[in-house]
Amino acid sequence: MNKLILFSLLFFGFYAQANDLPELISTYQADKSALERKYPNGLSDIYFERMTKFYVEWEKDLEKVDFKALSKVHKIDYVLLKNQIKRNAYFHSLEKVEYEKVKDVAAFATDIYAFNEIRKTGKNVNAGELASKFNDANKKLLELIKDLKSKPKYTSWQAAELASDIIFQLKKATDESHKFYFEYNPEYMWWMKTSQVTLTKNLEKYADALKGHFENTLVKDDGSGIIGKPIGRTAIQKELEFEFISYTPEQLIAEANKQFAWCEKEMIMASTELGYGNDWKKALEFVKQTYVPPGQWQEDVNKLAWEAIDFVEKRDLVTVPPLAKETWRTVMLSADAQRVSPFFLGGEVIQVAYPTADMEYDDKMMSMRGNNPHFSRATVHHELIPGHHLQMFMNQRNKPYRRLFYTPFWIEGWSLYWEFNLWDKNFPKTPEDKIGMLFWRMHRCARIIFSLNYHLGKMTPLQCIDLLVDKVGHERANAEAEVRRSFTGRYGPLYQIAYMIGGLQFYSLHKELIDGGKMSEKQFHDTILQNNAIPVELVKAILKDEEIERDKKSTWRFLD
Structure with missing residues (x-):
């Protein structure tokens, strides 16, 4: 033989x-x-x-x-x-x-x-x-x-x-x-x-x-200069099946519109507190003007990071190993990098977007306005602790062989879920903070709408940019960078929908298991981190001790 x-x-x-x-x-x-x-x-x-x-x-x-x-x-x-x-x-x-x-x-x-x-x-x-x-x-x-x-x-x-x-x-x-x-x-x-x-x-x-x-x-280029490759509905549906998500692209777009409507209602409430009434976009413009001068921003980011760490530790929400707190660090994104990533990137190193000397005046202003303290207060914890840095730290130490099964629905979904969870725990202190958190929540809704419609052949890159500017309130250069990142960066076709959809998966489990009195928050969060980056439906099976079939298919209707 x-x-x-x-x-x-x-x-x-x-x-x-x-x-x-x-x-x-x-x-x-x-x-x-x-x-x-x-x-x-x-x-x-x-x-x-x-x-x-x-x-x-x-x-x-x-x-x-x-x-x-x-x-x-x-x-x-x-x-x-x-x-x-x-x-x-x-x-x-x-x-x-x-x-x-x-x-x-x-x-x-x-x-x-x-x-x-x-x-x-x-x-x-x-x-x-x-x-x-x-x-x-x-x-x-x-x-x-x-x-x-x-x-x-x-x-x-x-x-x-x-x-x-x-x-x-x-x-x-x-x-x-x-x-x-x-x-x-x-x-x-x-x-x-x-x-x-x-x-x-x-x-x-x-x-x-x-x-x-x-x-x-x-049309190869619709005038935006952004050239991607839409994959079509059949491939999207197969991608969703492999992610153990039992919804169609159309159903996910409908959910994104529903979530956006909730955000808009909350935006109006925060806008009213600031004296702008129903015109929440004016309130958004007011918040954008709270940017800080160059040279100060990296110190403020450090303060925001420790504020979030203190928040989760004082409430005993998740285990944060001392070494995880010690080893994260900060770098600044170059002008070229900000053409694709106009906001933070995170993990062990938080990469901060803010103007460089080489940028033109308008680009400098857009970068500062788009990275103001209230917008950023909603995302620093997403990138560091309890978000990506804590995830990656734990992934390297818990069932590391499972990193083969990396999925953005776990990676980005977990960090987005914490934005939901911290909102519910009154993490935003002021109307400006609320507007900052809601801006990003709207942004994640818009990502589902524009990225799925793009891959379905229903939107062009230019229309995606316009959606982010007109519906969410993005600076145009930032919107262009976001769409360029979505379709020409090193991201899979479902990556941009994974933030909100993955977050909703974890949030659904939170409601069932924590609000239902079956687990403590710390037990819930630690168990998720100890099982590495796997499809959230299989996280559910672990948390609920479900029986697993050899030919398991997705059945979880977490949006229902």
């Missing part, structure tokens, strides 16, 4: 008997990462074939685990791993379908792909033969570039961009292979020096030509 197969059988048999899923999860993550390093060109036949095989094998092997023999903790781990594999496999298959539609652009490069694979073994190549193959490829490339104008255009800019990316990734892999041999093999250097340079130039020309080879049936 093949040694690898024998090891695999022994391996899975051992874990089924040992009731120990953490190592299995770690092995999945390590195996996947190893293959992705071995096959770094994610737009190639060999990559798609190997990763497809990988997912199929893991799904089959996982079914061999004796689920009934697992403890409740490891049943959760099993469901998490199974969901992760299915999720990875599903979106891998979607990517493969799109790749197959346009991969013919690299049909000329069979020999080049083979060269890139041989290079990984360190085997010497016949440089004369390779130069001949590169020469043939260069001639073919020139023909392809010349003939492209007469070829049918792609029906979308996304398809054209994918075709271009295939060639770009081929160029990148070939450059790496060339460097491997070039300085160490005199024969290779003699034959390939000019051939490789020419190939690189032609691949670049071909990639550029492909990028613009599409019919203008879909």
